[in-house]
Amino acid sequence: MEREVFYQVNKPIIHEKMEDEVVLINLQSGDYFNMHGSCSNIWLLIVACASKSEIINTLQKKYEGESQVIEGAVSDLLETLEREQIISKNFSKRTSKFTIPKDLFKLDGKKQPFENPVFNKYEDMQDLLLIDPIHDVDEYGWPNQIQADTSAQK
């Protein structure tokens, strides 16, 4: 039987939950991401080290919807998050059993209709972040540079 894989949040990613949304930043690329509704709940489960099947099972307790639809939505989102380098698979053995983060993820017995995850990406900060990496320091060290600078306008 194949070992269940769970996911880890990649290092340059920082995130905050704001009401029913989650905001993420990739500190390396400057990309911003925003998650609503079921997407933000899936994220909370990822952060709690749930495997894919545990995510699906937990969502099925919270949402009303066809199993295939929920499974497909989770698979698509995990694939998107991996492609955006927000998460990666963690193949090491999980040190503790997964438990639903009750303070963030309420299962109050009443199921809500499942809606497809909403995941948005914003790239307008990239130019700001990438304005000053240094690639052209010569053997004398900074501030000696191989090519002349052009001043950046703020």
Next chain:
Amino acid sequence: MMPHSEKQNKKPGVLFDDAYTIFSEAASKSKNVIERYYKIGAQIVLLRFANRALVPLIAPALEHLRIASSSQKNLIICIGDSESTGLMLSLPFRSACDFLARGQLRGCHTKRYQIAIDRSLGALNLLDCEKNLAIFWAQSVNRLPWWVSGSPLQMLFHWWMHRQGLQLTHAGAVGTQHGAVLLAGSGGAGKSTTALACVTAGMDYLSEDYCLVRPSPRPCIYSVYNSAKLEENTLSRFPQLRKSIANLGRQAHEKALLFQHQIYPERFAAKRVIRAILVLQIAKNCDTHLSDVSSAIALRALSASTICQLAYAGVQSFAFLANLVRSIPCYSLKLGQDFSKIPSVVTSVINQHRSGCSL
């Protein structure tokens, strides 16, 4: 000057001590050390210039917070440049992979030290948190871009103030005696226009670009810079300000730089309680009006450019701003064509959320 025969990645403490030695030598040589005291975010900051060269570029934006000399000094920033002092301050050779985004240097962010290069300025920033001592060293005055006068020493203020529970934040701020609002949005969202519309209408001015915020015990804004950087189309709406432009000989790509303290000295506020965050958006086809906005959008508007522009700003700054956003009301302020309506809308928000307690 000989290249190093092998890579030398000095520890941050050694780098800091070397830099301070250079500054001390420069100060000793010049016999014209200039000291200025400021009260910023309730902290007494001493700027110690090795000579006069950088004073005209750095001092004006902070002038509204200047105080007489003080026996108490919470932070000392030593300021100099290689050209006017004749002393070179450089980092020993480091491989390209040691330089990270935003000028950060690998291994130079410790509990005690922070070191980064602001490449857009060509300047080195170093902070020793145990000694509360910092160094800003530029290559030359002429290499500094026009906008450094608008928000000088930004990196050092960010690092040190964060450790005092304050976050340097990319936001405008205006207010009344009953409090203030943060004006959030990236470049072009309308922060300058909104701040100017309010201050020309008689409201208090705290910031156009960067300010300090503290989320607790009561969310507060502290003024840092009294500068404003305006595009021509913004300036055309406020023609009375043209005579106060500080960089009259500016080039076409440079914004007009003004120091509001020189124009409206009586309208400055050093500190105000935050009553709301206004996420700005230009709306061409409607009047200026408020609408609800999610806290997630407010967080993005407030944190996006803050974190992307400040070295070593990361998870702590993000959490800091998230806590701030959670604790105060957030609105979207759509800016219509008639800017004269902006001050009344902003004032109504402040009055709606005032608690009756004023500073």
